[in-house]
Amino acid sequence: MNDFEVAEATYRAAAADQAGNIYYARRRLNEDFLAALHSEFLENGARILRRAGEENPATFLKVLAQLMPRELQVEHAGSIISKLSDEQLSAMIAALDVQIQEALAKEAGARTPR
Numbered sequence: 139m140n141d142f143e144v145a146e147a148t149y150r151a152a153a154a155d156q157a158g159n160i161y162y163a164r165r166r167l168n169e170d171f172l173a174a175l176h177s178e179f180l181e182n183g184a185r186i187l188r189r190a191g192e193e194n195p196a197t198f199l200k201v202l203a204q205l206m207p208r209e210l211q212v213e214h215a216g217s218i219i220s221k222l223s224d225e226q227l228s229a230m231i232a233a234l235d236v237q238i239q240e241a242l243a244k245e246a247g248a249r250t251p252r
Contacts (some may be wrong), residue, residue, distance in 0.1 A: 144174055 147170035191198045222230070 146172065 147166065150166055152169075187198075219227070
């Protein structure tokens with residue numbers, strides 16, 4: 139979004155405000171601002187992020203941490219594991235255990251000098 143488009147968006151928001159629709163004005167201003175921010179990020183985002191990380195890594199990491207959710211909820215609903223019976227899960231675990239033991243035995247055999 140160029141300077142003219144930003145000015146036009148600001149004018150539209152102000153005109154809507156004068157008409158008494160403050161909620162519309164805020165929404166339009168937010169949308170226009172985010173569109174301009176997105177455009178700038180697409181153009182220069184990687185360079186700016188790299189520079190910010192080099193010049194002030196503590197602030198850079200703080201911003202990253204703030205973007206992460208405070209609580210991460212992991213749900214397995216809909217996964218294939220949740221649909222297996224206990225017997226099927228036990229069989230899978232046993233098969234994996236056999237594969238692990240075979241891989242360990244093969245690795246131990248490769249280490250012994252001949």
